[in-house]
Amino acid sequence: MSTGQLIRRTKPAAFILCLTPALVLTWDWFTDGLSVNPIEDITHRTGDWTLRFVLVTLAVTPLRWFSGWNALIRYRRMVGLFAFFYATLHFSTYIVFDHFFDIVSIAEDVIERKYVTAGFLGFILMVPLAITSTQNWVRRLGKRWKSLHRLIYVTAIAGVVHFLWLVKLETGEPLIYAAVLALLLGARLVRRYVVNPSVRPPPPVDEPSHRSRFRNREESRRTA
Protein backbone atom coordinates (compact mmCIF):
# COMPACT_ATOMS: atom_id res chain seq x y z
CA MET A 1 0.00 0.00 0.00
CA SER A 2 1.36 3.39 -0.91
CA THR A 3 1.59 6.21 1.61
CA GLY A 4 -1.17 8.04 -0.23
CA GLN A 5 -3.49 5.06 0.06
CA LEU A 6 -2.62 4.59 3.70
CA ILE A 7 -3.48 8.17 4.47
CA ARG A 8 -6.70 8.04 2.49
CA ARG A 9 -7.77 4.95 4.40
CA THR A 10 -6.79 6.07 7.88
CA LYS A 11 -8.11 9.60 7.62
CA PRO A 12 -11.77 8.74 8.24
CA ALA A 13 -10.72 6.77 11.31
CA ALA A 14 -8.60 9.69 12.50
CA PHE A 15 -11.57 11.98 11.94
CA ILE A 16 -13.83 9.82 14.09
CA LEU A 17 -11.12 9.64 16.73
CA CYS A 18 -10.84 13.42 16.83
CA LEU A 19 -14.60 13.70 17.07
CA THR A 20 -14.87 11.21 19.93
CA PRO A 21 -14.60 13.74 22.78
CA ALA A 22 -17.50 15.68 21.28
CA LEU A 23 -19.49 12.48 20.86
CA VAL A 24 -18.82 11.49 24.47
CA LEU A 25 -19.91 14.95 25.58
CA THR A 26 -23.10 14.69 23.56
CA TRP A 27 -23.77 11.25 24.97
CA ASP A 28 -23.25 12.49 28.53
CA TRP A 29 -25.50 15.46 27.83
CA PHE A 30 -28.41 13.20 26.89
CA THR A 31 -27.80 10.50 29.48
CA ASP A 32 -27.29 12.70 32.53
CA GLY A 33 -23.59 11.96 32.54
CA LEU A 34 -22.53 15.53 33.19
CA SER A 35 -21.88 16.88 36.66
CA VAL A 36 -24.59 18.80 38.50
CA ASN A 37 -22.93 21.94 37.15
CA PRO A 38 -23.15 20.92 33.50
CA ILE A 39 -22.10 24.27 32.07
CA GLU A 40 -18.87 24.18 34.03
CA ASP A 41 -18.37 20.57 33.02
CA ILE A 42 -18.82 21.35 29.30
CA THR A 43 -16.60 24.41 29.58
CA HIS A 44 -13.81 22.44 31.23
CA ARG A 45 -14.00 19.48 28.87
CA THR A 46 -14.05 21.54 25.67
CA GLY A 47 -11.24 23.69 27.05
CA ASP A 48 -9.14 20.63 27.86
CA TRP A 49 -9.66 19.21 24.38
CA THR A 50 -8.83 22.51 22.71
CA LEU A 51 -5.48 22.55 24.46
CA ARG A 52 -4.81 18.91 23.71
CA PHE A 53 -5.54 19.34 20.01
CA VAL A 54 -3.40 22.46 19.81
CA LEU A 55 -0.55 20.52 21.35
CA VAL A 56 -1.06 17.55 19.03
CA THR A 57 -0.98 19.96 16.10
CA LEU A 58 2.30 21.34 17.37
CA ALA A 59 3.65 17.83 17.89
CA VAL A 60 3.34 16.90 14.22
CA THR A 61 6.48 18.67 13.06
CA PRO A 62 8.84 17.38 15.79
CA LEU A 63 7.39 13.90 15.29
CA ARG A 64 8.27 14.12 11.63
CA TRP A 65 11.83 14.98 12.51
CA PHE A 66 12.20 12.09 14.89
CA SER A 67 10.26 9.46 12.99
CA GLY A 68 11.19 10.61 9.53
CA TRP A 69 7.60 9.89 8.61
CA ASN A 70 6.80 13.04 6.69
CA ALA A 71 3.32 11.91 5.73
CA LEU A 72 2.21 12.92 9.22
CA ILE A 73 1.93 16.46 7.89
CA ARG A 74 -1.12 15.36 5.96
CA TYR A 75 -3.10 14.90 9.18
CA ARG A 76 -2.06 18.23 10.62
CA ARG A 77 -4.71 20.40 9.05
CA MET A 78 -7.46 18.12 10.32
CA VAL A 79 -6.07 18.07 13.84
CA GLY A 80 -5.63 21.83 13.77
CA LEU A 81 -9.19 22.34 12.61
CA PHE A 82 -10.40 20.09 15.39
CA ALA A 83 -8.52 22.29 17.84
CA PHE A 84 -10.49 25.20 16.40
CA PHE A 85 -13.71 23.17 16.59
CA TYR A 86 -13.26 22.50 20.31
CA ALA A 87 -12.15 26.08 20.90
CA THR A 88 -15.36 27.26 19.22
CA LEU A 89 -17.45 24.98 21.42
CA HIS A 90 -15.56 26.25 24.46
CA PHE A 91 -16.01 29.88 23.45
CA SER A 92 -19.70 29.42 22.57
CA THR A 93 -20.36 27.73 25.90
CA TYR A 94 -18.91 30.77 27.58
CA ILE A 95 -20.88 33.24 25.44
CA VAL A 96 -24.18 31.40 25.31
CA PHE A 97 -24.49 29.31 28.46
CA ASP A 98 -22.29 31.15 30.88
CA HIS A 99 -23.17 34.74 30.01
CA PHE A 100 -26.15 34.34 27.72
CA PHE A 101 -24.99 36.99 25.25
CA ASP A 102 -24.60 39.58 28.02
CA ILE A 103 -22.17 41.66 26.00
CA VAL A 104 -21.42 44.08 28.83
CA SER A 105 -20.42 41.41 31.29
CA ILE A 106 -18.47 39.56 28.60
CA ALA A 107 -16.56 42.70 27.61
CA GLU A 108 -15.90 43.43 31.27
CA ASP A 109 -14.63 39.90 31.73
CA VAL A 110 -12.33 40.06 28.73
CA ILE A 111 -10.85 43.37 29.82
CA GLU A 112 -10.61 42.84 33.55
CA ARG A 113 -9.87 39.17 34.03
CA LYS A 114 -6.50 38.35 32.68
CA TYR A 115 -7.29 34.63 32.31
CA VAL A 116 -10.25 35.52 30.10
CA THR A 117 -8.07 37.98 28.16
CA ALA A 118 -5.53 35.24 27.50
CA GLY A 119 -8.18 32.73 26.44
CA PHE A 120 -9.92 35.26 24.25
CA LEU A 121 -6.66 36.21 22.54
CA GLY A 122 -5.82 32.57 21.93
CA PHE A 123 -9.19 31.95 20.35
CA ILE A 124 -9.26 35.10 18.20
CA LEU A 125 -5.84 34.27 16.78
CA MET A 126 -7.12 30.87 15.71
CA VAL A 127 -9.81 32.38 13.50
CA PRO A 128 -7.53 33.56 10.64
CA LEU A 129 -5.70 30.25 10.81
CA ALA A 130 -8.91 28.30 10.39
CA ILE A 131 -10.03 30.55 7.54
CA THR A 132 -6.73 30.25 5.68
CA SER A 133 -6.44 26.52 6.21
CA THR A 134 -7.71 25.63 2.74
CA GLN A 135 -5.46 24.59 -0.15
CA ASN A 136 -6.55 27.71 -1.97
CA TRP A 137 -5.36 30.02 0.76
CA VAL A 138 -2.11 28.13 1.13
CA ARG A 139 -1.41 28.81 -2.54
CA ARG A 140 -2.61 32.39 -2.37
CA LEU A 141 -0.47 33.30 0.61
CA GLY A 142 2.60 31.39 -0.47
CA LYS A 143 5.48 32.02 1.92
CA ARG A 144 3.37 34.29 4.06
CA TRP A 145 1.07 31.36 4.92
CA LYS A 146 3.76 29.81 7.04
CA SER A 147 4.51 33.06 8.84
CA LEU A 148 0.83 33.64 9.50
CA HIS A 149 0.38 30.17 10.87
CA ARG A 150 3.16 30.68 13.37
CA LEU A 151 0.41 32.46 15.31
CA ILE A 152 -0.43 28.99 16.60
CA TYR A 153 2.55 29.38 18.95
CA VAL A 154 0.93 32.44 20.47
CA THR A 155 -2.40 30.64 20.71
CA ALA A 156 -0.77 27.69 22.45
CA ILE A 157 1.04 29.87 24.95
CA ALA A 158 -2.11 31.95 25.55
CA GLY A 159 -4.08 28.74 26.06
CA VAL A 160 -1.72 27.34 28.66
CA VAL A 161 -1.50 30.69 30.44
CA HIS A 162 -5.32 30.90 30.37
CA PHE A 163 -5.47 27.55 32.17
CA LEU A 164 -2.74 28.46 34.66
CA TRP A 165 -4.42 31.73 35.57
CA LEU A 166 -7.87 30.33 36.10
CA VAL A 167 -7.18 27.53 38.56
CA LYS A 168 -7.62 28.24 42.22
CA LEU A 169 -4.58 26.45 43.51
CA GLU A 170 -4.23 23.18 41.69
CA THR A 171 -1.58 24.10 39.12
CA GLY A 172 -0.57 20.48 38.55
CA GLU A 173 -2.64 19.91 35.43
CA PRO A 174 -1.93 23.21 33.66
CA LEU A 175 1.76 22.73 34.41
CA ILE A 176 1.68 19.43 32.55
CA TYR A 177 0.35 21.25 29.51
CA ALA A 178 2.97 23.95 30.01
CA ALA A 179 5.72 21.31 30.13
CA VAL A 180 4.52 19.61 26.95
CA LEU A 181 4.30 22.96 25.19
CA ALA A 182 7.78 23.92 26.39
CA LEU A 183 9.08 20.64 25.02
CA LEU A 184 7.45 21.16 21.63
CA LEU A 185 8.60 24.74 21.28
CA GLY A 186 12.00 23.86 22.73
CA ALA A 187 12.49 21.17 20.10
CA ARG A 188 12.01 23.82 17.44
CA LEU A 189 14.47 26.20 19.05
CA VAL A 190 17.06 23.46 19.44
CA ARG A 191 16.74 22.48 15.83
CA ARG A 192 16.88 26.02 14.61
CA TYR A 193 19.80 27.27 16.68
CA VAL A 194 21.74 24.17 17.69
CA VAL A 195 21.23 21.32 15.26
CA ASN A 196 20.91 23.24 12.06
CA PRO A 197 21.86 26.87 12.64
CA SER A 198 22.65 27.61 8.99
CA VAL A 199 19.05 27.15 7.92
CA ARG A 200 17.20 30.32 8.81
CA PRO A 201 13.53 30.54 8.07
CA PRO A 202 12.68 33.52 5.87
CA PRO A 203 11.83 36.76 7.67
CA PRO A 204 8.10 37.19 8.05
CA VAL A 205 5.38 38.67 5.90
CA ASP A 206 6.13 41.99 4.28
CA GLU A 207 9.28 41.09 2.43
CA PRO A 208 8.95 41.70 -1.35
CA SER A 209 8.08 38.47 -3.03
CA HIS A 210 10.91 38.48 -5.56
CA ARG A 211 13.45 38.70 -2.81
CA SER A 212 11.91 35.90 -0.91
CA ARG A 213 11.98 33.75 -3.99
CA PHE A 214 15.57 34.65 -4.51
CA ARG A 215 16.45 33.93 -0.95
CA ASN A 216 14.66 30.69 -1.21
CA ARG A 217 16.89 29.61 -4.05
CA GLU A 218 19.90 30.69 -2.08
CA GLU A 219 18.79 28.63 0.83
CA SER A 220 18.10 25.52 -1.16
CA ARG A 221 21.53 25.76 -2.68
CA ARG A 222 23.14 26.19 0.70
CA THR A 223 21.38 23.25 2.26
CA ALA A 224 21.76 20.99 -0.72
Added chain:
Amino acid sequence: MLIKQAPDILSSEITPEDLYRNRREFIRTASGAALGFVGVAGLAEVPGGLSAAPQQDLLDLRTSQFSTDDTANTFEEITSYNNFYEFGIDKEDPKRYADELNVEPWSVRVEGHINKPAADYTLEDILAPHPLEERIYRLRCVEAWSMVVPWVGFPLADLIKRFDPTSRANYVKFETLVRPDEFRGQRTRSLQWPYVEGLRMDEAMNPLAILAVGLYGKTLLNQNGAPIRLIVPWKYGFKSIKSIVKIEFVEDQPKNSWNVAIPSEYGFYANVNPEVDHPRWSQASERRIGNFFRQRTTKFNGYGDQVASMYDGMNLAENY
Protein backbone atom coordinates in the same frame (compact mmCIF):
# COMPACT_ATOMS: atom_id res chain seq x y z
CA MET B 1 -42.26 20.92 64.17
CA LEU B 2 -41.19 20.02 60.70
CA ILE B 3 -40.27 16.53 59.79
CA LYS B 4 -38.95 16.65 56.29
CA GLN B 5 -39.32 13.81 53.90
CA ALA B 6 -35.95 13.34 52.24
CA PRO B 7 -36.33 12.93 48.50
CA ASP B 8 -34.43 10.47 46.38
CA ILE B 9 -33.92 7.88 49.07
CA LEU B 10 -32.50 4.74 47.60
CA SER B 11 -34.16 1.64 48.95
CA SER B 12 -30.70 0.55 50.10
CA GLU B 13 -30.52 3.59 52.31
CA ILE B 14 -33.74 2.93 54.13
CA THR B 15 -33.06 1.63 57.59
CA PRO B 16 -34.35 -1.90 58.14
CA GLU B 17 -37.16 -1.92 60.62
CA ASP B 18 -35.42 -3.94 63.30
CA LEU B 19 -32.45 -1.63 63.34
CA TYR B 20 -34.82 1.27 63.43
CA ARG B 21 -36.60 -0.15 66.47
CA ASN B 22 -33.31 -0.88 68.21
CA ARG B 23 -32.27 2.62 67.67
CA ARG B 24 -35.49 4.05 69.01
CA GLU B 25 -35.00 1.93 72.08
CA PHE B 26 -31.43 3.06 72.42
CA ILE B 27 -32.48 6.64 72.16
CA ARG B 28 -35.12 6.22 74.81
CA THR B 29 -32.70 4.65 77.25
CA ALA B 30 -29.49 6.53 76.48
CA SER B 31 -29.18 9.42 78.87
CA GLY B 32 -28.76 12.77 77.22
CA ALA B 33 -29.38 11.42 73.75
CA ALA B 34 -31.96 13.97 72.85
CA LEU B 35 -31.34 13.37 69.18
CA GLY B 36 -31.52 10.42 66.91
CA PHE B 37 -27.84 10.21 66.33
CA VAL B 38 -26.50 6.72 66.61
CA GLY B 39 -24.03 4.91 64.45
CA VAL B 40 -25.18 1.58 63.14
CA ALA B 41 -21.98 0.06 61.90
CA GLY B 42 -23.72 -3.01 60.52
CA LEU B 43 -25.18 -0.92 57.74
CA ALA B 44 -21.79 0.15 56.55
CA GLU B 45 -21.13 -2.86 54.36
CA VAL B 46 -22.68 -2.13 51.04
CA PRO B 47 -21.44 -4.52 48.38
CA GLY B 48 -19.98 -3.09 45.24
CA GLY B 49 -17.91 -0.37 46.89
CA LEU B 50 -20.74 2.11 47.02
CA SER B 51 -20.57 4.90 49.51
CA ALA B 52 -21.05 3.07 52.74
CA ALA B 53 -21.50 5.80 55.30
CA PRO B 54 -24.29 4.72 57.60
CA GLN B 55 -26.68 7.63 57.37
CA GLN B 56 -29.06 8.03 60.24
CA ASP B 57 -32.33 9.85 60.33
CA LEU B 58 -32.33 12.93 62.48
CA LEU B 59 -35.71 13.23 64.08
CA ASP B 60 -37.79 15.84 65.85
CA LEU B 61 -36.08 18.77 64.22
CA ARG B 62 -36.99 22.31 65.07
CA THR B 63 -37.57 24.81 62.33
CA SER B 64 -35.77 28.11 62.17
CA GLN B 65 -36.75 31.67 61.38
CA PHE B 66 -33.41 31.94 59.58
CA SER B 67 -34.31 29.37 56.93
CA THR B 68 -34.64 30.68 53.40
CA ASP B 69 -37.69 30.15 51.22
CA ASP B 70 -35.44 29.44 48.23
CA THR B 71 -35.89 26.01 46.74
CA ALA B 72 -33.32 23.65 48.15
CA ASN B 73 -30.97 21.81 45.84
CA THR B 74 -31.49 18.08 45.51
CA PHE B 75 -29.79 15.60 47.79
CA GLU B 76 -27.98 14.30 44.71
CA GLU B 77 -26.63 17.75 43.86
CA ILE B 78 -25.54 18.53 47.39
CA THR B 79 -23.75 15.22 47.84
CA SER B 80 -22.03 14.87 44.47
CA TYR B 81 -20.52 18.31 43.85
CA ASN B 82 -18.20 19.27 46.66
CA ASN B 83 -15.00 21.09 47.38
CA PHE B 84 -13.21 19.03 50.00
CA TYR B 85 -9.53 18.96 49.10
CA GLU B 86 -8.86 16.31 51.72
CA PHE B 87 -10.42 13.89 49.24
CA GLY B 88 -8.92 15.47 46.11
CA ILE B 89 -9.21 18.63 44.09
CA ASP B 90 -12.02 17.63 41.70
CA LYS B 91 -15.62 18.28 42.62
CA GLU B 92 -16.44 14.62 42.16
CA ASP B 93 -13.52 13.36 44.28
CA PRO B 94 -15.18 13.77 47.68
CA LYS B 95 -18.11 11.55 46.71
CA ARG B 96 -15.89 9.10 44.87
CA TYR B 97 -13.56 8.54 47.82
CA ALA B 98 -15.96 9.29 50.67
CA ASP B 99 -16.10 5.71 51.90
CA GLU B 100 -12.34 5.62 52.48
CA LEU B 101 -12.89 7.76 55.58
CA ASN B 102 -14.08 6.23 58.83
CA VAL B 103 -15.66 8.78 61.13
CA GLU B 104 -16.42 6.44 63.99
CA PRO B 105 -15.49 6.98 66.71
CA TRP B 106 -15.12 10.74 66.55
CA SER B 107 -13.95 13.20 69.13
CA VAL B 108 -13.39 16.92 69.18
CA ARG B 109 -10.61 18.56 71.16
CA VAL B 110 -11.79 21.78 72.79
CA GLU B 111 -9.08 23.94 74.31
CA GLY B 112 -7.61 27.40 74.68
CA HIS B 113 -8.89 30.35 76.68
CA ILE B 114 -11.87 28.70 78.34
CA ASN B 115 -12.95 28.28 81.93
CA LYS B 116 -14.13 24.72 81.34
CA PRO B 117 -11.60 21.90 81.13
CA ALA B 118 -9.75 21.47 77.86
CA ALA B 119 -10.27 17.89 76.72
CA ASP B 120 -11.13 15.50 73.93
CA TYR B 121 -14.88 15.31 73.92
CA THR B 122 -16.68 12.50 72.17
CA LEU B 123 -19.10 13.54 69.48
CA GLU B 124 -21.92 12.42 71.77
CA ASP B 125 -20.61 14.71 74.52
CA ILE B 126 -20.46 17.60 72.11
CA LEU B 127 -23.97 17.07 70.81
CA ALA B 128 -25.83 15.90 73.89
CA PRO B 129 -27.30 19.14 75.23
CA HIS B 130 -28.22 20.67 71.89
CA PRO B 131 -31.62 20.23 70.28
CA LEU B 132 -31.22 20.01 66.52
CA GLU B 133 -32.92 22.29 64.08
CA GLU B 134 -33.17 22.53 60.36
CA ARG B 135 -31.57 25.57 58.76
CA ILE B 136 -32.16 25.99 55.06
CA TYR B 137 -29.28 28.21 54.01
CA ARG B 138 -27.82 29.59 50.81
CA LEU B 139 -24.24 28.50 50.25
CA ARG B 140 -22.07 30.70 48.04
CA CYS B 141 -18.75 29.28 46.90
CA VAL B 142 -15.85 31.64 46.19
CA GLU B 143 -15.81 30.02 42.72
CA ALA B 144 -19.09 31.80 41.90
CA TRP B 145 -21.53 28.93 42.17
CA SER B 146 -24.13 28.47 44.85
CA MET B 147 -26.57 26.01 46.35
CA VAL B 148 -29.37 25.94 48.88
CA VAL B 149 -28.87 23.31 51.55
CA PRO B 150 -31.26 22.16 54.28
CA TRP B 151 -28.68 21.69 57.01
CA VAL B 152 -29.39 20.15 60.38
CA GLY B 153 -27.44 21.52 63.27
CA PHE B 154 -27.38 23.81 66.27
CA PRO B 155 -26.07 27.31 66.97
CA LEU B 156 -22.33 27.50 67.44
CA ALA B 157 -23.01 30.12 70.11
CA ASP B 158 -24.71 27.52 72.29
CA LEU B 159 -21.61 25.35 72.23
CA ILE B 160 -19.31 28.28 72.91
CA LYS B 161 -21.35 29.30 75.96
CA ARG B 162 -20.91 25.81 77.42
CA PHE B 163 -17.14 26.20 77.44
CA ASP B 164 -17.24 29.70 78.93
CA PRO B 165 -14.43 31.45 77.04
CA THR B 166 -12.29 33.97 78.91
CA SER B 167 -11.81 37.58 77.89
CA ARG B 168 -8.65 36.62 76.04
CA ALA B 169 -10.59 34.48 73.57
CA ASN B 170 -10.83 36.86 70.64
CA TYR B 171 -11.15 34.21 67.98
CA VAL B 172 -12.33 30.64 67.55
CA LYS B 173 -10.04 28.42 65.55
CA PHE B 174 -11.17 25.17 63.94
CA GLU B 175 -9.18 22.28 62.52
CA THR B 176 -10.13 19.41 60.24
CA LEU B 177 -9.03 15.84 60.83
CA VAL B 178 -5.60 14.89 59.45
CA ARG B 179 -5.54 11.27 58.37
CA PRO B 180 -3.68 10.77 55.08
CA ASP B 181 -4.41 7.02 55.17
CA GLU B 182 -8.06 7.82 54.63
CA PHE B 183 -7.96 11.33 53.21
CA ARG B 184 -6.10 10.66 49.99
CA GLY B 185 -5.90 14.37 49.20
CA GLN B 186 -3.71 14.82 52.27
CA ARG B 187 -1.02 12.64 50.74
CA THR B 188 -0.19 15.56 48.47
CA ARG B 189 0.44 19.13 49.46
CA SER B 190 -2.35 21.06 47.81
CA LEU B 191 -3.23 23.01 50.94
CA GLN B 192 -1.60 22.96 54.35
CA TRP B 193 -2.90 20.21 56.61
CA PRO B 194 -4.68 20.36 58.88
CA TYR B 195 -7.18 22.62 57.19
CA VAL B 196 -7.63 25.58 59.49
CA GLU B 197 -10.42 28.11 59.69
CA GLY B 198 -11.41 30.71 62.19
CA LEU B 199 -14.01 33.25 63.19
CA ARG B 200 -13.88 36.40 65.24
CA MET B 201 -15.71 35.82 68.51
CA ASP B 202 -18.67 38.01 67.57
CA GLU B 203 -18.99 36.17 64.26
CA ALA B 204 -18.89 32.84 66.04
CA MET B 205 -21.59 34.00 68.44
CA ASN B 206 -23.83 35.24 65.63
CA PRO B 207 -27.07 33.24 65.63
CA LEU B 208 -26.59 32.37 61.93
CA ALA B 209 -23.38 30.42 62.60
CA ILE B 210 -24.15 26.77 63.22
CA LEU B 211 -22.41 23.49 63.64
CA ALA B 212 -24.08 21.10 61.22
CA VAL B 213 -24.36 17.35 61.71
CA GLY B 214 -26.82 16.56 58.95
CA LEU B 215 -28.69 17.60 55.86
CA TYR B 216 -32.06 16.64 54.46
CA GLY B 217 -32.93 15.17 57.84
CA LYS B 218 -30.08 12.68 57.85
CA THR B 219 -26.59 12.62 59.26
CA LEU B 220 -23.91 14.10 57.01
CA LEU B 221 -22.22 12.00 54.39
CA ASN B 222 -18.43 12.09 54.49
CA GLN B 223 -18.22 14.22 51.35
CA ASN B 224 -20.20 16.93 53.12
CA GLY B 225 -17.90 17.05 56.14
CA ALA B 226 -19.17 14.31 58.46
CA PRO B 227 -19.70 14.07 61.27
CA ILE B 228 -19.62 17.72 62.31
CA ARG B 229 -18.85 20.90 60.40
CA LEU B 230 -19.22 24.63 60.55
CA ILE B 231 -21.73 26.62 58.49
CA VAL B 232 -21.36 30.39 58.17
CA PRO B 233 -23.79 31.24 55.37
CA TRP B 234 -22.77 34.88 54.87
CA LYS B 235 -19.21 33.88 54.04
CA TYR B 236 -17.73 32.03 51.10
CA GLY B 237 -17.95 28.28 51.42
CA PHE B 238 -14.32 27.70 52.30
CA LYS B 239 -14.92 29.27 55.72
CA SER B 240 -17.37 26.50 56.56
CA ILE B 241 -14.75 23.99 57.65
CA LYS B 242 -15.60 20.30 57.51
CA SER B 243 -14.97 17.23 59.70
CA ILE B 244 -13.88 19.25 62.72
CA VAL B 245 -11.58 17.63 65.30
CA LYS B 246 -10.43 20.69 67.16
CA ILE B 247 -11.99 23.89 68.42
CA GLU B 248 -9.57 26.28 70.06
CA PHE B 249 -10.23 29.63 71.68
CA VAL B 250 -7.34 31.90 70.80
CA GLU B 251 -6.16 35.44 71.24
CA ASP B 252 -4.74 36.10 67.77
CA GLN B 253 -6.41 35.83 64.41
CA PRO B 254 -5.98 32.26 63.16
CA LYS B 255 -4.15 31.70 59.90
CA ASN B 256 -6.78 30.05 57.76
CA SER B 257 -5.62 27.60 55.09
CA TRP B 258 -6.71 29.41 51.95
CA ASN B 259 -5.30 32.67 53.21
CA VAL B 260 -1.98 30.94 53.87
CA ALA B 261 -2.05 29.35 50.41
CA ILE B 262 -2.78 32.52 48.40
CA PRO B 263 -2.93 35.58 50.66
CA SER B 264 -3.63 38.00 47.83
CA GLU B 265 -6.79 36.14 46.82
CA TYR B 266 -8.30 34.70 50.00
CA GLY B 267 -8.57 36.66 53.19
CA PHE B 268 -9.62 35.89 56.72
CA TYR B 269 -13.07 37.42 56.53
CA ALA B 270 -14.24 36.03 53.18
CA ASN B 271 -17.64 37.71 53.43
CA VAL B 272 -19.72 37.21 50.31
CA ASN B 273 -19.47 40.53 48.52
CA PRO B 274 -20.41 41.24 44.90
CA GLU B 275 -18.58 44.57 45.08
CA VAL B 276 -15.21 43.04 45.87
CA ASP B 277 -14.08 40.81 43.05
CA HIS B 278 -11.70 37.94 43.37
CA PRO B 279 -8.49 39.15 41.71
CA ARG B 280 -9.05 36.72 38.85
CA TRP B 281 -12.81 36.53 38.49
CA SER B 282 -15.95 38.51 39.16
CA GLN B 283 -18.02 37.94 42.28
CA ALA B 284 -20.91 40.01 40.94
CA SER B 285 -22.95 37.00 39.90
CA GLU B 286 -23.22 33.33 40.62
CA ARG B 287 -24.64 30.20 39.09
CA ARG B 288 -27.11 28.46 41.34
CA ILE B 289 -26.57 24.77 40.74
CA GLY B 290 -29.53 23.50 38.75
CA ASN B 291 -30.33 26.88 37.18
CA PHE B 292 -29.52 27.88 33.63
CA PHE B 293 -29.12 31.59 34.18
CA ARG B 294 -26.63 33.28 36.41
CA GLN B 295 -28.08 35.41 39.17
CA ARG B 296 -26.80 38.49 40.95
CA THR B 297 -24.83 37.81 44.08
CA THR B 298 -26.10 39.67 47.13
CA LYS B 299 -23.91 41.21 49.79
CA PHE B 300 -23.34 38.91 52.77
CA ASN B 301 -25.12 36.31 50.65
CA GLY B 302 -28.42 37.97 51.54
CA TYR B 303 -27.84 37.76 55.31
CA GLY B 304 -26.94 41.43 55.74
CA ASP B 305 -29.76 42.08 58.22
CA GLN B 306 -28.22 39.63 60.63
CA VAL B 307 -24.53 40.23 60.07
CA ALA B 308 -23.75 43.57 58.41
CA SER B 309 -23.53 45.49 61.71
CA MET B 310 -20.57 43.34 62.78
CA TYR B 311 -18.52 44.97 60.04
CA ASP B 312 -19.54 48.60 60.54
CA GLY B 313 -16.64 50.89 59.80
CA MET B 314 -14.53 48.12 58.34
CA ASN B 315 -13.10 48.44 54.85
CA LEU B 316 -14.44 45.28 53.26
CA ALA B 317 -12.29 45.66 50.17
CA GLU B 318 -9.18 45.51 52.31
CA ASN B 319 -10.56 42.93 54.70
CA TYR B 320 -11.64 40.51 51.99
